[in-house]
Amino acid sequence: MRSAAGVVVLLAWCSGTAAAQTQAAPPPMNMADHRGGIRGAVRNEAGAPVANATVTAVNAENGAQFTAATDAQGAYAFGALPMGRYDVAIVSAGLTAFRRTGIAVEADRTATLDITMNAAAAAAASEFERQQLLERIATLEQRITDLESSAVLSEPETRVRRVEVFVDASGNEHDAPVPGAKPAVTYQRERVYRRQTINEKIEEALEEAEERSVSVGVDAAMGTQFAGRTRGTLDANKRAYALASADLFFTAGLAQYTVFFADIVGLSGSPPDAEIPSLTLLNGYTARLIRQNELNLREAWLRTELFGQRLALTAGRLDLTNYFDQNAVANDESTQFLSDALVNNQMLGLASNGTGVAAEFDPKNGFRFKFGFQQSNTDATNLSDSMYTLSEVGYTFTPFTLPEGTYRVWFRTDNTSADITKGAGVSFDQKLTAAVGLFARYGTQEVDLGRDHFYSLGVGFQNGLIFNPQDTWGIGYAQMEMASGESEKLAEGYYNFNLTERLRLSFHLTHVLDSPDADTRFGYLLPGVRFQASF
């Protein structure tokens, strides 16, 4: 026989708060005459009566709780319950031993519920409670979800919109065309109701502030090179060189499709070009070196885009060659080859920056047309006497089954000297695969003694045969033959580690062989390291 002391009362789960109450809730006065009852016997699994067990009946509608104890024969009775449906339960040792829901109590009638406290009844009761617990957890989860979703800003958001309206002769504004009204453009506020999280709101505000501010960028690099003489008798041998450069960029949006840009540069150090009289610069940064340890305004221009942004005009102090012969594999001394011969066409023939204009027409069909002019001699007192012009046509396409390649041809004139000198060249970059790209350049220019010739070619690698995903490397060769008899042959290989999005470290090995005249030659091997940061 189950111990009567171990049998305790449980009230139905759904009456959670009422469970703490031990007193039966008083029935409404007007229900006093409409009562019924529940009675029955409680037996254990063997069929023996269970004495002193407390049976609980909970009104399913209002949570009112009633209790009754079993007698020695296991009988219990609720004599006067208000009408309604009741959940009847018995708890033993903290576990629900029995539960039956929905027992109907009708007026002046007594329902019979005999209870057998066996394993099946306990399992059923347990399952019932489990389900109710799950429902309660789901309800709580939903409430948390609702709370989270409501923890956002929901105040109305306003924005200004450009609208087309129609204004009649009386000055009345119409949303749609009306007879006599002329179309006009105006601006008006619009109010929308959208919920945004606080994060979204902050992000939008930051973006807006950034758009209105002047952006500052920095490109800092230090190139260290060692020169070992391989041929000739020049003094420079087994010497180290270093050149540090810092560019400070300022960019600001001034109007629709119009930006201002300025580049202030400062350099310090000794490049190999100070001691090795090669035809081309062994360190491409040397071209920027005007005065040691001084800041110089390198570029300052306005750029605007017209005709559906197909035509871009840039005017101010600029380096015109920056906008021409933009070979994708060999164009940048800060991320690709260090030698100037492999990032520029030496026949472009512009040594200094100056006032000028560059126009670029891009119909977005693969062709690109460029024209520009610039003051080529900063000592000239007027532009007419130092006019440098440059024109280029480029075409991007995917020849045969190869990836994209860009092919360009250019032509330039310069009237700085007494006779107008002319130059022309071609350039292409062609991907062979997604990882391998070829480049080549050729240029020639008129000089008094005849024609100078320059060509370079090489291969660049990215997206393959590399240590890190964004690394690049390349090998190039350049040769220059001057009408005066001077010549130069230069080869360079580099590997550029892209350490982070803002930091690069590259290793270079360059060999240059120059012939200043038919009898003299000198050669140098230049291993080098470039450390570059841009942000």
Place this chain on the structure above:
Amino acid sequence: MFTSRRTFLIGGALTVAALAAVAASLQAQDVKITDPRSVVMIVNRDSNDISFMDIKSKKMVGKTFLGNNVNPHMVMMSPDGRYVVTGGTRANKAFIIDTRTLQLVKVIPTDIAPEHLAFSPDSRWYYQGNPDGDSISVIDMQSLTKIKTIPGFVEPLNVTFLPDGSKAYVGNYGAHWVGVIDVRRHELLKKIQVAPVPGVAKLDPGKYLGEIKGINIAAPSNDGRYLYAADSDLAVVGVIDTREDKVIKTIRVGRDPWRIYMSHDGNYGITANNGDETISIIDTRTNSVAATLEAGPDMTGINFAGGKAFVISSTSGFVYVYDMQSLKPAGRIKIGTNVQLETATTDTADEKIYLAESTNHEVVIIDAKTHAIERVRNVGLFPWGTHIMDSKDNYCH
């Protein structure tokens, strides 16, 4: 015999009466769409409704209001055309609309911030991604009830079902893996890592420990055998063999690819690389990059029509066009100045593109052949995306 005949007659009469009652009921509810393929659905974020525009007449045939501050994100029609569904990002609920009557028939609580969604090919299951809840809500379209929430994802954006409906693949934008769901049990089976994070990542905490930009979608090949998943941070596309659920090749593309879009003939996939404002065209026959071409800033979608690819540059106001035969630029379409372009869908004839332009609350119809544009104004506030049943370019951003 007499009894059975009478039973038959009575039964027949009752059936006719029932059908008549149903027909009358539908008539009473005002059937607005008889052919689900005849409309463009437009999801309007700020007016909290779905607009339905007739493709032929370009007139609005109806609008279903979802509730205040719902901010619906993506709209989609079930493959059987019976229902139109959307996830209300700020309401944390899925909304189910009857296609014929445009009545909102059910609102179902989901997890937090429901955005992108997908249907199983048999229209039985509606998977609603909850990027802020890191879960997928599974909605049974027979009972119109949520039967399960599948946890364990990391900012799940897009869901892709296999053609046979056996598995679904989930792009996790907050991670570098694609989740595989067993559709029979609605359980996350597997996590497929698209590519390892490079060793130099530890040198760049600003990028790798800041905000993750992982996988938007695993886009399927036409036969469903392969999936192409672009990872933004890693700048790669992983090719997944769906038989073995493993990556068989990793293709490096441009910087910060937003996602990949598959051409209708299945020969190419294009990634929109917002990091360097290029597109990478992947030849799916060789699984290699066939071309990398200049594009515009803030690309939000790519549509295919008339043998061309149309790349939506959200903030520039331009749609960039590329010839898919020669793989070279084919012009640029100006939609407007100071406008915000959202996403677009293509009609089933591959002739017209329906582009949502949110600044002026309009849909811009682009003729794929002539590049001419036509504007349908006042479609609702802040149109965010469009959808046409059976279109091959149904996506969101």
